[in-house]
Amino acid sequence: MGHAGATEVKGVTAGGFAARSIIVGLMFVTVLPFITMFSAALAPSGTYPSGLQWPADPQWGNFFEAFKSASMDRLLFSSTTIVICVVPVAVLIGTMAGFGLARLAPRGSGFVYLLFVIGLTLPIEVVIIPLYYEVQWLGLLNTKFAIILPLIALFMPFSIYWMRAHFVNVPQEMSEAAEIDGAGPWQQFWLVQVPLARPAILSLAILQFLWTWNSFLLPMVLVETPLERTMAGALGAFQGQWGTNIPLLCAGSLIILAPSVILFVVFQKQFVAALLQGAVKG
């Protein structure tokens, strides 16, 4: 921080000022949709508010009403359950496979890695139809497993790509030292590699949390009851329910996006790192 501060002082020149103005402009464009949703959320429920206008009598109760009428408590519980089932499993098996492909590399693993990499560009719409019939056949339609299992599978290409890239770059000496001590691959993985990989694993977990929390098409197709879906999956249903009641719709949307934004602000350093590196590697 101290060092960055020093260069900043030097940087405040004419160019620096122009640069800052542009960034401030971009920041304004970024937050404007939230500000206007906020002002609309405070207008009397059922009225048709106008763009950006602080209401004469702000209706804070709208948030309460949206929370209640959308059963946000159940929705939060449902989303959290799904995240808790998806992220640890996907991180664990993705990390194991990444390690296996990077370090143990058995014969034929090159082809397997290629199969995973192909999935990186796969639009979810391509598999949603068979997933529906498959999940139905398994008797899992309209259960949380209908969201959990496909999500874990869909996260594998990126997770394995990400973790393999990490393990490939860990110096060999580390595992060699462990080997001399007589550690097999399993001990080596847990005692040497996983602790070293903690930052990469944390970034992966953050990204997977976001993707799960924000998934939309998959929960919408595979689970009929909005309350059993993820937050974003349910929001689509509320749009139908509240479509004409803009204040409630805006209040509900703000509540639904609040958890991820709060988590983001708290862990902003890790999030930004994860999103930037995740994009470059993905």
Added chain:
Amino acid sequence: MTSFLPGSRRQDLRPRSSDRGRSPFVAWAFIAPALLIYSVFVLIPIGITVYYSLLRWNGIGAMQFKGLSNYLTVLTDPELLVTIGNAFQLVAYFTILPVGIGLGVAQVIRNHLSGRFGTTARTVLFIPQVIPLVAAGIAWSWMLASNGVVNQLLELVGLGGVTRGWLGDFDFALPAVGIIGAWVLLGLCTMLLVTGIAKIDPSLYEAAKLDGATGWHEFIWITLPGLRQEIGVCVTLTVIAALASFDIVYIATGGGPGQATTVPGLEIYRLAFAHRQVGLASALAVVLMILVVICILPIQWAMREPRK
């Protein structure tokens, strides 16, 4: 993406001889759980989509083998072709706007994004990446509504004549959806490019200045080549986001008015789950998958070898 394809480099990454002698079972045990679930819920479904695409099937009754006739329909039916055309028009907004603006900003900012201001900027500009696309769709539907803030601003600058309900307008709905996508992707692209440009050796710019290069020359000869990889990443991500778009369109316009904003993803969903034309929907899905690959591969090749 494909830059890490195994092959040339794998040999030196292999564990030493002591390890290779060990049973491959242990190695496969590490890979097996991921491969199993990935096969069941991704690889096999891809195969089934291809299989469905050859059928006429309403999802319940008997399946009827139709060969490639569904593909013929996808490639000739104007109602389906228009969805593919719309997806490519969205690429113009999802890709060109964020990458163009991001490059401009990166060039101007170079090293000015540090300290607390930089942290704040990064945090704010990333918010669209964190929220559900559905929420972005709802927020922007409201912004672009007839009494939304966009029209308010237009009236403020004396353009009251052009105001309208943007998402319900046959001519402007698709560009409006494109703007929403651009908003979502702008922060990520900008930050990627700004981070990338900070890694370019500043002495290159100083040398160019001494040689009397203009800002435009610096941009063409230093910034663009230096950001080759970051630009490739941005273009890849945004092109996939445009071609495979669903959430934003579903929420903001539902594909309307008419077919004005219908994209392949939405049409697949509708054909399969509303119109019960599973075969045709699957054929469109296969075409979408192939289109994405065709668009992505050249970008990957282009960014693969930085000429230095």
